[in-house]
Amino acid sequence: MKLLAKTSLYYLIFSIPILILSGYICFHIITREVRQSNNELLVNRKELIENYLKENDTISLRIITKSSEATIKKIAKTNAKEISIPIFSDTLIYDKKENELAENRLLSSVFEVGNTNYSIKIWRSTLEYNELFRGIFTSLVILLILLFVTYLIINFWISKTVWKPFYQTVSNLKKFRASDNVIPRLASTSVTEFDELNLSLNVMMQKMIVDFNSQKKFTENASHEIQTPLAVIKSKIDLLIQSENLKENEMKLIVAIDYACSKIIRLNKTFLLLTKIENRQFNTTEKVSFENTVNNSLVFFEEHIQANKIEIIKNIENDFCVLMNADLCLVLVNNLLQNAIRHNINSGNIEIFIEKNKITISNLGVNNPIDNQLFERFHKNSTSQESLGLGLSIVKEIVEVSGLVFYYKFTNGKHCFILTKDNINELK
Amino acid sequence: MKILLIEDETELQKSIEQYLEMEGNIVEVSPDFHHAQQKIAIYDYDCILIDITLPNGSGLDLLKEIKLKKSKAGIIIISAKNSLDDKVNGLDLGADDYLPKPFHLSELNSRIKALIRRKSFDGNVEISINEIKILPNERRVLVHNQDVILTSKEYDLLLYFISNKNRVVSKSALAEHLWGDNSDRLDNFDFIYNHVKNLRKKLLEKKCEDYLTTIYGIGYNFKTQE
Structure with missing residues (x-):
């Protein structure tokens, strides 16, 4: 109200x-x-x-x-x-x-x-x-x-004039993102309360930006610093497996270490990627065709698609072209397709529908909708050991920096992941 | 082959040195910028491995110096930064390859070999291991002078095995080699198994000796010597 x-x-x-x-x-x-x-x-x-x-x-x-x-x-x-x-x-x-x-x-x-x-x-x-x-x-x-x-008229007038700075502040706050590193300028008003509000908001936003940056820096540094020891471990494993006369038991240990090590490396790489996306470090944009990107990605997953007997149904009405970073677009499509393959049923199918301003990737899978928490980091609902639980959060980040809109819906037993340029038509 | 390794992390140094020396390479190590500068100025190398973040300086500056010297050495950047900018800068400055840390030693080895092949005789080399002959330029494989038709992945596997012959190559190294950065995506190990099986079958069909040994759980060894 x-x-x-x-x-x-x-x-x-x-x-x-x-x-x-x-x-x-x-x-x-x-x-x-x-x-x-x-x-x-x-x-x-x-x-x-x-x-x-x-x-x-x-x-x-x-x-x-x-x-x-x-x-x-x-x-x-x-x-x-x-x-x-x-x-x-x-x-x-x-x-x-x-x-x-x-x-x-x-x-x-x-x-x-x-x-x-x-x-x-x-x-x-x-x-x-x-x-x-x-x-x-x-x-x-x-x-x-x-x-x-009269009261209504007066109130209306008050909200138009007296409350104006308040509404301005609100609209400025809506645009605020800690990652942008920009504090919106909240103009001073003739009302003490609003001035106080603006002042405390300014302090709060400043603190948010500082916190955000230090957090970001921490992740970044941690990921970088972890790379070198990981490289050492990996190289030592490579040397260790060269040893003659390894017993079966020792080999099992090595395999387990290697597996865990690979997992940390993957996690770390993914964190670095996420940090880079958040830092807007992929800033070269070009016109990217989703049709081409999907085709490239499908070639990459060819073996997985065959192995799982997944049928690919492509329906291209019109190519969907977006001005964005080409590498990120590939990562985006790879993640979505990988998701569609990994969570598919055996002998299932994946439908790829490309329209002028929209791409829909839908797949068969578990027979109930996934919850929105899946877009958060480390939320998994499958038992898949390979899954890091970061795929969809990467998708979310990329979509956010690329000016796209992404949403999920579950219809007719199908999980649909939809990417569009604008959300007006679909979000009825 | 003479290789200069510019890397400040001691343990990684040792690993790389050990692995490359198994092949009979001569490996010299520089732990910091100034030391590396001297080495580069005085000696010639076939291949130089440069880490970008070094004490006292940047590997990219060393790269510039090497290029000024008009050295023929192949240069591979090994960096923990794994940033696109570094890669682009490095390659622009004249590096031949870029390998982000952490990497498999077998991958480094195969990159060095590929680089040396490209550098020598304009890449017009053929690799011969007993009855197997590979023409990298044409991506052709001959066994007893008979063509073996391999898929692209099988060819890559064979070349990788031969580059790391008589070494145990882990499945994860193979996966990374075949699928690159995306290898961590899906469970690739089964596919490796299939590709290796097919490769071996095709080689055996042409009366090739069975060089491939499976190392339980870990990977494979392409043994050309007893």
Whole structure:
């Protein structure tokens, strides 16, 4: 969820109870005020009527009673207590105009003129509370929407302007690679927090580059330094096997040493290759044809293909040409084909499909997809003794430095390794 | 054959010296740059093996000096660096071959022989071992003056065996020779077995003596003497 959406949502969630509370308060204040003013008005009228009664102004009284908002009745003089205490009450009175019962405020009081007691009832229609409630609710909803919209607009504007340095930093970070040895320039901003972020990111990236380089240097040095002692061991083995009278047991020992030694040599060579690729030391590029490279590689693996009775199905629609290092391209194809041969089933097949911008090498093999960890170093899932578990990580490195895209999928029992120039078409 | 070995690692020196001397070569050793400079200035060699990283200097500079002297010696760079740049530089400066460490002694030996063959008589040499005759320029093999039709790998094997005759050649050395840097890829040993079997069969068909001895588990020996 985007920051904008998230804050807006929280804003909405928190503004709802506030608006409900303020609506409630509003409703109460309004009803109280209305009641008070009605009461005052009724009291005024009562006093007016009382005056008319005192003056015996029958005309005015008639006018008032005609307007049907008051009744004046003579009543028997009973209880003096009732006199002079006006009683307010809410009542429903039938409204002829609207043809319904309407809420009214009623004042009943008893007034004494001479010996006669008059019961006065004055009423006045008040606000209808449910209508008031509806009114307040509607206006609050409108307010909420208005607030939300303004908030969105403000937020949008903020994220466009205030957050701009942040997004710039993020896009710079996305491009950052320790192996490039370049720290992206994070421009200073007018916001302290962002400046702090940029500063600590800069420190972090610097450290990453230093660490990366020292690690790289270490691998490189270690691999180089190991070469010479390995050369000594290898040459001593060569001399040792020249000895006459070697017993079978000794020979077995020598073979085992030779095997282990060869394995270290291979590992070391592979590390050196990986380091070189990572160091971008293969920087001469030329237009390389995948069709030719595949053909060369197939010649190299001819014997292995025959021995495993693997059928090669080549389907070349269009040659796939890439601007890259030719040696690396051969290493890449060799690794993929070697993989396809090594993990194939007996009498299986390998399909090589070359299109204009794509090459697919698919092979039969174990009947479930390999996991992505295989692209990491030393991850093996076969029992193959010969496998170093570095093949696919070499492929990954080469693909990375050559501007290609590489991915794997498992369809119809086939392991497909796909290389393309761009990933737009396939990564649906 | 007189060979100068410029190499600072003592144990490797000893190994190479020992292996090459078995063939009756005279091997002189230089452990550092200045020593090698003197040797190069004073003596002539048939073949010079140069390590690139030396105490006090670079093997590539020695290479330049050898070339200035217009020496006819064949030069092989043996380097632990195994970098493409070194290889290209070395060959540009006039080295005849480049062998990355670690290497098999048999491989070094066969490279030296091939180099000497190329250098002498413009490569117009034939290799004769009793009834076997090899014409390297035409990649032709004759036994009792009869052509033996060999595949390219069988031919390479035969030449390698003959270069290292009377030595035990390990299977891993053969694999490396036949498949180069990629030999570490797949299990090549079975293929070697098949190639050797076919080679032997073809030679025996032409009434060639059976020189090849299998050394249990390790490899083969092309024995031309008892």
